[in-house]
Amino acid sequence: MSELDSWALSEFDDGTHKFPVYRKGEGPGVIVVHEIPGLTDKVLAFGQEVVDAGFTVLMPSLFGTPGRPKTGLYTLASIGRLCVRSEFTKIALRRTSPVADWLRALARTTHDELGGPGVGALGMCFTGGFALAMLADAPVVAPVLAQPSVPFPFGRARGAALDLSAADLTAVKAKTAAGCPVLGLRFTGDPVVGTRFDTLRQELGDKFIAVEFPGKQHSTLTEHRQQEGVERVLAFFRERLTT
Template sequence: MGKTTQIDAYAKETFSFTMSNEQVATHDVYTIGQGNKVVIIIQELPGIGQETLALADKFIEQRYVVVLPHLFGPIGKTAITSNLFRVVCMRKEFSIFSKNESSPIVDYLSGLCTLIKERYQVKGVAVIGMCLTGNFAISLMANDAVLAGFASQPSLPILNSSAIHMSAGEISAIKAKLDLVGPMHCGRFEGDILCTAKKFEVLDKTFNTDDKERIIFHELPGKGHAILTLEFVDKAGHPTRKTFDEVVGYFDQQLT
């Protein structure tokens, strides 16, 4: 692959949506690419850095339209510590310590998924959530506009691997939707201290009930964290590349 496409090459718009807490969230949304497949990549805590832009390029090569909602932090570089402070302060949109309920920003992202599906007149869209936003990819499966999802190292609620960052009502709706469209995918490194083995166990026991596999889990060797970005190795046979290829194949099947 050549030089990473920078954010100034993307089309930019502002999207606002009233969330269930009656607060209005407004964020810039960046779009690039052509094709009849659409993926919405939700940024992780480090931000929309070069690794996330490189991930977008990989989907562009696969003839995807890529949509990047910019939720917090600078663009083009990573800023983990300052972004964490930003998110903690964005209480009307993020409730990163909450259990048995999702963050309000999921409503905003759901509205964006619906808008994008209608705009491009596609069968549905795919979503990727990573780290802080990994759980959101699971929650968004309840939206009729979303046909495929990959939750990469889902880490919420922070500091509580035994809890679920979704309400009972959300879980029921997600399960019903996955029964209709087929299982989604979820990934982590075996040694990840943020997205722990306990987190996968809880998700498995929550969703893979009634002898139905609603989430397909990928556990990669090693102690990394960011499967598709910071720890991604674009080399045939590498576990991160293998996971990416499997996810693209799954997205292609669901969207076309």
Template sequence: MNKPIQIDQYEKNSFTAPVRGGHQVTHDVYSRGSGKLLVLIQELPGIGQETLALADRFVARGYKVFLPHLFGAIGTTNMPANFVRVMCMQKEFNLFASGRSSPVVDWLKALCQKVKEEHGAKGVATIGMCLTGNFAIALMADEAVLASFASQPAVPLVLQRRLQLSEEEIAVIKERLDRLGPMHCGRFAGDILCRNSKMKALDRTFNTDDKKRIILHTLPGMGHSILTLDFVDEAGHPTARALAEVMDYFDESLAE
């Protein structure tokens, strides 16, 4: 693919919404394209060239992509610096806690609702990656969200056998997935940040009662970022196949 469209070619808006604890949170949201609606949530390295390239692929597919800018620089990646930033944003992010989603999920739910209502759409799709991978699962509790892909969900960090979801959230998500059909989640087999124990936790939590509510994908290799930093745009490559499957799933879920 050619050099991705840069962020200055996107429409920029500011969005404010409350999160639990009574805090008001404001972030910029960048958007580009037209058609079906996708909220693409950045991963820890930032909104770098690889994330912009992913947005380009969806725009070319007939999507309007919304990129919330939650932390870090745009156009480049810097995982160590962004980790420090997120650690200082404890009103929004809980990297190590389990049993509840991060407060910023409330802001993202409000954003998804706003996007859906403003465009008069059936609903939106979401992608979360790395530390925001769990957000894509939590957002399935919201009626505005019709499809989600959780790519290498890494939080809670350290406690890979546990989930960053409350029992109430899990119950609502299971009910919605029973109505909508399964969502998708993926990781590389050798990923040390999103381990197999995370997939097992998701499987035993959601795929109960003989129902497959989350389709779990394990790609070969030692990578981490399925759709961005470790994505290989070659026909037949496991990451390219994973993206194609996600796009087909979104297309079907958002069809009017």
């Protein structure tokens, strides 16, 4: 039996894009967006931990093969395919990835169904900044950025950029100024995160909560899992979604 078999599968269509969504659990809604190369077994295992903590988890499959374990060749192939897909920005500055509109619509639909103060959103690696983009124009009250890595850090400007348009950054800053914190996780020596945490501190001030680990590894919640990081994320969701 595959780990995916215990998750309910549907498709969500916002009128522009349509992607599969895996769902499981009860309680407030949390949208977990996978990293490169896709919705791997370790991303599924993390999603199950969020379910076990008392949440309804929705995991879109935006690219890759759901349930397929991560390998080097699979990762390279996924990067190659992403490079030609227009739903995602890769190196553009001051632009929000178009897929953020689909994720925002999913967040609105989830909140309409489940109610509560809002929904949680977590992105990883290539999708790390998507949770911030969702905060700009969706009922997201618990955004988590795990090792945000887009735009690809080619040069100083891209290494510091947030994968947000100027209008979306303004909206994010207004929401954080009104009281919504943003949680970020990374290894301090991770080169693909660039200097984004410095930018987040500059733009969001004390509303940006950084959880940082020594070393040059990358995937804080999956491949290079840090238990403290997992616990901080779950505590953040409980604080923001259940009180």
